Amino acid sequence: NSTTLTLNNNALDFSGGQGTTGGVLETSGMLTLDGMTFDDKSTIKLNADTILTSNAALTVKTIEMGTHFLLLGSNTTDLTITDNITINYPGRNGLDSAAADLTLNGPVNLLMGGILSSGGTVTFGAGANGTSFAEDNSGMLLDNTILNLQTTLNVSWLGLHGASSALQANGNILNINEGLEIGGGSELDFTNVVTDNGTDLELDGDASINKPGGNLVFEHLNLKGYKLTLNSAIGSL
Numbered sequence: 001n002s003t004t005l006t007l008n009n010n011a012l013d014f015s016g017g018q019g020t021t022g023g024v025l026e027t028s029g030m031l032t033l034d035g036m037t038f039d040d041k042s043t044i045k046l047n048a049d050t051i052l053t054s055n056a057a058l059t060v061k062t063i064e065m066g067t068h069f070l071l072l073g074s075n076t077t078d079l080t081i082t083d084n085i086t087i088n089y090p091g092r093n094g095l096d097s098a099a100a101d102l103t104l105n106g107p108v109n110l111l112m113g114g115i116l117s118s119g120g121t122v123t124f125g126a127g128a129n130g131t132s133f134a135e136d137n138s139g140m141l142l143d144n145t146i147l148n149l150q151t152t153l154n155v156s157w158l159g160l161h162g163a164s165s166a167l168q169a170n171g172n173i174l175n176i177n178e179g180l181e182i183g184g185g186s187e188l189d190f191t192n193v194v195t196d197n198g199t200d201l202e203l204d205g206d207a208s209i210n211k212p213g214g215n216l217v218f219e220h221l222n223l224k225g226y227k228l229t230l231n232s233a234i235g236s237l
Contacts, residue, residue, distance in 0.1 A: 015039035022061065030073070033058065040082040046070060053077055062106070065095070075099035075119065082106055082127070089113030092141075097122065104128045110138045114157075117145040119164075126150045133157075135178070149174060161185070161204045169193070182207045183226060190216065203228060210234065 014023030015037050022041030028048035038044075038060050044052075045064040052058075053073035059080040063070060069089045072079055078101040086109040087094045094113030095102070097120060105125035108115075110133045115122065122145055124131060129151040133139065139157030140147075144164040149172040157179040160167065165185035167174070169192035176195050182188060183205025190211040195201075201218045203226040209216065210231035218237075221228070230237060 013037045014042040027052070028068075033077075057101075063095075065089070069093040069096065069113070071096045072098050072100040072102070078120070079103070080105060084109065086111065087113050087115070087138075104131070107131050110134060112137045114138055115140045116142070118143045119145060121146040121148055123148040124151055124153050128153075133177075139179070157181075159204070160188070167193070182209075187229075187231065190214070 012035060014025055022039060022043065024043045024045055026045045026047055028046060028050050030051045033052055033054040038058055040059055040061055042060045043062055043064060044060055046066055046068040049068045051071045051073045054077045056076065057078035059082065062081060062083045062085050065085070065087055067088050067090060079097065080103040083106040085106065088111040090112055094115060096116040098117065099119035101120040102117065103123040103125060105127040107128055107130040112134065122142060131153060133154065133156040135156055140155060141159040142165060144162035146166045146168060147160060148168045149170055152173045154175040154177065156177050158176055159181040161182065162184050167188055172192060174193045176193065176199055178198065179200045179202065180195065181202045181204050183203045187208040187210050190209055191214065195217050197217055197219050199218050200220045200222065202222040203224050206227045208229040210233060212233040213235055215235045216237045
């Protein structure tokens with residue numbers, strides 16, 4: 001379903017200004033946000049699965065997703081969420097930034113579904129400390145995406161694929177508890193990546209890993225016919 005809102009060059013302001021709270025936009029289907037103003041006090045509430053498109057970057061306090069998914073509809077729809085957000089989509093979807101940038105500056109409570117991206121950068125800011133992923137049916141699927149960490153992150157499952165995929169840990173720890181799928185990109189620096197004997201590694205293309213002086217620990221390796229290259233600086237596998 002498509003939602004049509006004609007502003008006729010008028011502005012629609014959901015920002016909080018000097019107030020303690022901002023406006024709430026309730027939406028569903030497809031909606032273009034051009035002409036609307038949001039800030040770190042604004043809330044977007046999804047009443048159904050939603051695609052949002054904007055020609056300018058957006059900042060909101062939170063998105064009340066319910067059990068719906070959100071797709072950012074263009075590479076200009078960069079989204080920053082300053083407060084906590086809960087994702088609880090019963091399927092292989094959730095918050096999909098597509099080719100736009102997604103910045104999470106508050107804790108993410110991921111109950112079901114995941115965070116998806118097919119380009120741009122997904123950033124967990126310092127305020128996202130305390131983000132939690134449910135052990136089952138949750139994770140991140142990032143294709144040709146930069147994962148940028150400004151805080152420690154614990155994730156149950158991570159897929160990081162594609163020629164332009166990269167991990168920027170910035171000295172922060174990335175704990176991967178259940179599964180990691182990689183392939184197609186440049187060498188991944190696992191200096192700050194922690195896995196254990198309950199973590200599976202699966203390839204989705206040829207992959208290369210470096211962890212200078214460190215040890216790689218996995219429960220299972222599934223190469224699927226692809227080539228895994230381990231830098232000679234790695235202590236052991």
